[in-house]
Amino acid sequence: MTDQQTRRDILKAGATGMTAALAQMSLPSFVFPAQTEDEDLVPFLDMPRTGPNRLDWETLDEWLTPQDQVFSVQHYGVPEFETEGFQLEITGLVEKPQTLSLDDIKAMPKQDQLMTLECSGNGASKGFMNAVYNSKWTGTPLAPILKQCGLKPEAKEIVFFGVDRKEETLRKDTKRELKVEVPFGRSLSVEDAMNLNLLLAYERNGEPIEHRNGAPIRLIVPGWYGIANVKWLKRIEVRDRRYMGRYMGRDYVTVRGERKDGEVVFVESSVTRMNLKSIVARVTRQATDDKGVPVKAYGAAWDDGTGVKQVEVKVDDGPWQTAKLDEEPHAKFSWTFFSIDLGHLKPGKHTIVSRAIDVNGRIQPSADDDEIALKKTYWEAYQQWPREIELES
Amino acid sequence: MQKTRQRRPLGNPIGAIVFLLAVTTFAAVNAEEPQTTETPTGSEASQDAGTVQGTVYYHPDPKRKWRYQRFYVKNSKVGQLAEAVVVLTPEKRSREKSTHKPQTVTVDQKNFQFTPETTAIQAGDRVKFLNSDNQVHNVRSYHPFRSFNVSMPAGKEHVETFAKAGRIKRPYQIGCVYHSSMRAWIYVFDHPNFQVTKTDGQFELKNVPPGKYKLEMVHPAGELQWSQEIEVNAGKTETVDINVSPDDVNKKDS
Ligand SMILES: [Cu+2]
Numbered sequence: 123m124t125d126q127q128t129r130r131d132i133l134k135a136g137a138t139g140m141t142a143a144l145a146q147m148s149l150p151s152f153v154f155p156a157q158t159e160d161e162d163l164v165p166f167l168d169m170p171r172t173g174p175n176r177l178d179w180e181t182l183d184e185w186l187t188p189q190d191q192v193f194s195v196q197h198y199g200v201p202e203f204e205t206e207g208f209q210l211e212i213t214g215l216v217e218k219p220q221t222l223s224l225d226d227i228k229a230m231p232k233q234d235q236l237m238t239l240e241c242s243g244n245g246a247s248k249g250f251m252n253a254v255y256n257s258k259w260t261g262t263p264l265a266p267i268l269k270q271c272g273l274k275p276e277a278k279e280i281v282f283f284g285v286d287r288k289e290e291t292l293r294k295d296t297k298r299e300l301k302v303e304v305p306f307g308r309s310l311s312v313e314d315a316m317n318l319n320l321l322l323a324y325e326r327n328g329e330p331i332e333h334r335n336g337a338p339i340r341l342i343v344p345g346w347y348g349i350a351n352v353k354w355l356k357r358i359e360v361r362d363r364r365y366m367g368r369y370m371g372r373d374y375v376t377v378r379g380e381r382k383d384g385e386v387v388f389v390e391s392s393v394t395r396m397n398l399k400s401i402v403a404r405v406t407r408q409a410t411d412d413k414g415v416p417v418k419a420y421g422a423a424w425d426d427g428t429g430v431k432q433v434e435v436k437v438d439d440g441p442w443q444t445a446k447l448d449e450e451p452h453a454k455f456s457w458t459f460f461s462i463d464l465g466h467l468k469p470g471k472h473t474i475v476s477r478a479i480d481v482n483g484r485i486q487p488s489a490d491d492d493e494i495a496l497k498k499t500y501w502e503a504y505q506q507w508p509r510e511i512e513l514e515s
Numbered sequence: 516m517q518k519t520r521q522r523r524p525l526g527n528p529i530g531a532i533v534f535l536l537a538v539t540t541f542a543a544v545n546a547e548e549p550q551t552t553e554t555p556t557g558s559e560a561s562q563d564a565g566t567v568q569g570t571v572y573y574h575p576d577p578k579r580k581w582r583y584q585r586f587y588v589k590n591s592k593v594g595q596l597a598e599a600v601v602v603l604t605p606e607k608r609s610r611e612k613s614t615h616k617p618q619t620v621t622v623d624q625k626n627f628q629f630t631p632e633t634t635a636i637q638a639g640d641r642v643k644f645l646n647s648d649n650q651v652h653n654v655r656s657y658h659p660f661r662s663f664n665v666s667m668p669a670g671k672e673h674v675e676t677f678a679k680a681g682r683i684k685r686p687y688q689i690g691c692v693y694h695s696s697m698r699a700w701i702y703v704f705d706h707p708n709f710q711v712t713k714t715d716g717q718f719e720l721k722n723v724p725p726g727k728y729k730l731e732m733v734h735p736a737g738e739l740q741w742s743q744e745i746e747v748n749a750g751k752t753e754t755v756d757i758n759v760s761p762d763d764v765n766k767k768d769s
Contacts, residue, residue, distance in 0.1 A: 163585065170628035171586045173696050173736070178582055247650065249627030249694030 161406035161418060167471070167510040169248060176252035179403040182422065185451045185459065186327055187255035194334040195241055195253065197369065198288035198306050201354055205338045210322070214281075214360035217272030224338050227322055230262035235321050235342055236453035238424045242347035242374060242393045245401075245503035254424075256456050259342045261323030265316045268360075273312060276362040280315040282341050283307045285354040290368055308352050309365035310343070319344045319455075322355065344455040345426035347393050347502075349374050379496030386496060395426040397504035398486050400433050400460070400478035405511050414466035415513045421445075421476050424457035429481040433460040436475050437467065445476070469515035475508040565747040567603060568719040571596040571712050571732055571757040573739075579761040583737040595716030598633045599734045600702050601757070602683055602709035603720055603747070606727040613705065619643050619674070622689075622699060624652045624667060629689060629699030632736050635709050638680040642701060644673045653692045656701075661687070680705040683731050700735040723747045732757045740766045 163180060172178040177191050194200075210227065212220045241253035268280070284306040292300040321342040324331060331337040336353025343350045349369060364370075374393040379386040400423035408416040423430045434442035445462035452458060464474070477486040486506055487494050494505040572594040575584060587597045617639040623630045625647040634642065644654045646667040655664040660679040667673060680703045681687060689699035702709070708728075710718045724747070731742040741759050 165585070168626045170626055170696065171583070171632070171736070173698055174738075176696055180585070181580075181582055247627065247694070249650075249691075249696060252696065 160408055162408070164405045164407050164417070164511045164513065166405070167512055172252055177254055179252065179401070182403045182420070185256060185456070186258060189327070189329070189332065191252075192255045192257075192326075192332075192335060193241065193253040195243075195348065196286060196334075196353065197373075198284075198286035200334055201284070201286040203285050203354075208338050210339055210355060211357045212267065212271050212360075213357065215274040215277045215362060216268075216360050217274065218270070220267070220271055222267075224324065227262055227339065228324065230267070232260060233263050233321060235259045235261075235319060235323070235344055235455070237342065237344045237455040238396075238457045239348050239351060240396055240399075240424070242349055242396075242501040243503060245399070245505070245507060246500035251401075251507070253348070254457075257326050258328070259321055259323040259340075260325035260328070261321035261339075261342065263318055264320040264322055264341070265318050267322070268316065268358075271360075273360055277312055277360045278363060279309045279311055279361050279365055281307050281309040281359045281361055281365045281367075282352040282355060283357040283359065284336075284352050285356045304367065305356070306352070306369065307365060307367040308350055308369055309361075309367075310350070312360075314343075345395055347374075347396055349393060374501055375499065376502050377498040378493070379498070381492065381496075388498070393501045396424065397502055398425040398428070398430070398478050398480050398484055399423065399504040400430075400476045400486055401507050402435065402474050402476050402509045405474060405509065407513060410469065410515055411466075414468050415515070417464040417467045417513070418461065419445075419464055419474055419476070420459070420461045422457040422459055423447075423476070423478040425478070425480055427455045428484075429454075430458050430478050431481045432479040433458075434477050434479070435462045435464070436477075437464055438473055442477070467513060469513045471510065471512045473508045473510055475506050477506050562750045563725070564722045565725055565749055566719065566721045566752040567708075567723060567728075567730060567745065567747060567755060568752060569717070569755040569757060571599045571601065571716045571718065572759070574758060574760040576761045581737065581761055581764055587734065587737055589714045595712075595714065596734065596739075596759070597712055597714045597716065598631065598736065599712045599716070599732050599739070599757075600633060600635050600683070600709065601712065601718040601720070601730070601732050602635070602702075602704060603706075603723055603728040603745070604683065604731055605706070605708075605724075606729070609706065609724075613638065615639060615707070617641060617676075621645060622701075623647050624654075624691065624697070627694055627697060629691075629697055631711070632698065633700045633702070633711055633734075635702040635704065635711050636677060637707060638703055638705050639676070639678060640703070641674050641676045644675065646671050651693065652697070654689060655692055656687045656689050658685070658687045660685075664692070667691075677701060677703045679703065683733055686735060698736065702733075725749045730755060730757075732759070734759075738765050739763050 174190060176193055177187060208224055210222045236258050238256045243250055244253040245251050286306045287303055289301055289303045323340050323342045324338055331340055339355045341352040341355050370392050375390050376393055377388055377390050379388050400421060402419050402421040404420045406418050419435055423433045433445040433447060435445050436442050443462060445460040448459040479485050489505045573588050573596045574594055575591055588594055615637050619641040620634055620636055621643045622634055623645040646652050646669055649669050652667040654667055654673055656662055660681060663675060665673045682704060687701040689701060691697040708720045708723050710720060712718055726747060728745050728747055729742050730745045733740050739759050741757055741763055
């Protein structure tokens with residue numbers, strides 16, 4: 123079978139899955155409702171083309187992302203292993219360790235979770251801003267399984283290890299250099315891990331999860347950046363102290379300056395929950411009339427489940443204007459689509475930018491605001507993203 | 516010799532069917548047809564060779580959207596397809612030693628994209644990679660014939676020689692390790708009968724030795740494929756328009 127055939131088959135499978143998922147959820151509309159047929163896309167200036175397995179912002183019209191626009195990032199390569207006979211271990215500080223087969227997991231109570239998953243590096247550059255997608259994950263809740271295993275009183279953290287492994291080099295090029303082969307791992311506090319919305323997922327949009335996205339079992343942690351959603355989940359280990367694997371303690375560590383009494387103090391923190399974010403996905407226009415060019419903008423906003431209350435859009439140096447948030451489809455951990463009629467703009471170049479505001483009044487920062495400007499690492503790239511367009515007369 | 520631009524009608528029966536299709540759908544094209552202003556040189560005017568020309572068209576289907584259309588089809592009503600590789604693959608491979616003088620073409624890294632994305636060259640040609648972004652990129656290729664992995668700080672140049680032809684089946688796929696969405700393809704042929712279409716979708720393959728060929732089109736970025744048998748006759752020009760649709764997206768290798 124050729125690569126191309128494989129991809130086509132996957133596309134086909136994805137399409138069927140979508141239909142099934144849509145039918146099951148019976149949501150009224152998955153298309154931006156405000157868009158009409160006489161609107162033409164205004165391409166963003168100087169943006170790279172979007173290839174396969176990336177969200178194609180300018181054509182975004184499906185609330186649940188089709189599989190051919192789903193990104194995947196892996197740090198230790200995509201592991202090759204037999205899924206037949208696959209078993210998930212739950213070990214460490216538990217009264218009753220367990221080993222579960224895929225069938226065991228599928229026989230447990232089924233739960234769906236609608237969720238937008240974003241790579242924490244998404245938006246760090248023009249070359250990496252399509253690594254976000256919305257899904258309906260299906261699996262079984264993790265918390266009851268942990269309860270059944272019985273956490274010992276000293277349990278503090280729960281580590282999730284994948285099948286993927288790699289040799290890591292610590293203190294490279296020093297006398298104390300250390301090479302050690304480790305499995306990919308991420309951890310959660312017991313409190314975070316016991317949240318009832320965490321899943322051991324085996325389906326995405328009604329289809330088995332694709333191998334590159336973590337099959338057969340992927341940990342789903344709603345509201346957290348992609349890195350916490352451990353793929354190819356193999357072992358869950360309960361421990362009495364912090365796990366400091368590379369992706370908790372060395373990478374996916376945000377280094378940010380914070381102002382304390384007029385002084386900037388740098389703080390290193392592990393990448394965890396998603397930040398409030400919005401982006402203009404697409405700008406459309408209609409034919410020029412005597413007032414100028416009629417322009418509309420469409421986009422998406424999301425956060426860690428706190429709740430997006432409002433999205434505002436600004437053209438050039440104009441005032442912030444309130445966009446219309448789609449009431450449906452809507453889910454706590456999923457993105458919300460927005461649209462705005464920007465009225466008539468003059469032909470020529472313009473900058474269009476959006477910002478989200480949450481229920482607590484938090485405002486998505488611009489690149490110049492301290493929390494972004496003093497951030498020295500690229501993870502958590504949630505700054506406002508100005509879009510450049512040129513309107514022909 | 517007088518250059519024959521007998522675009523229509525056609526003598527070739529296979530081409531005629533394609534042509535009929537094209538003329539009904541794209542009647543508007545005729546008026547816009549650009550004039551070829553190249554002056555034939557001594558060798559190009561050879562009576563012993565033929566010419567194959569035409570236009571690559573993509574026919575959209577609103578029910579089956581091809582996501583990449585907006586990048587490669589400027590006018591969806593006309594459908595001229597840009598950045599398609601068109602090549603005449605001979606039935607019998609020539610045993611003559613190539614007399615091709617190596618050339619250098621440029622592929623830039625600009626706005627987090629390889630520009631051009633798709634390049635076609637002859638074996639022995641060089642590609643000069645540039646980085647016009649104020650950003651570290653990289654150029655890497657894994658290929659059975661030649662692999663490389665070069666860091667590209669802002670302003671750096673890297674010249675790579677492509678000595679061996681991968682032909683239409685095995686292009687050199689180029690990427691950047693830092694930005695996985697950056698992609699490029701280098702097609703290397705062991706003959707000169709190929710072209711990459713511009714926004715007008717046109718191709719003109721001149722000085723083709725007479726014989727039986729497969730006229731092939733591939734659009735790597737858009738995952739489109741097409742091919743047809745063709746005979747090239749001395750002193751003749753064949754016009755074949757290449758018409759593709761969503762049916763040709765991700766088509767299985769024949
Ligand atoms: Cu790059």
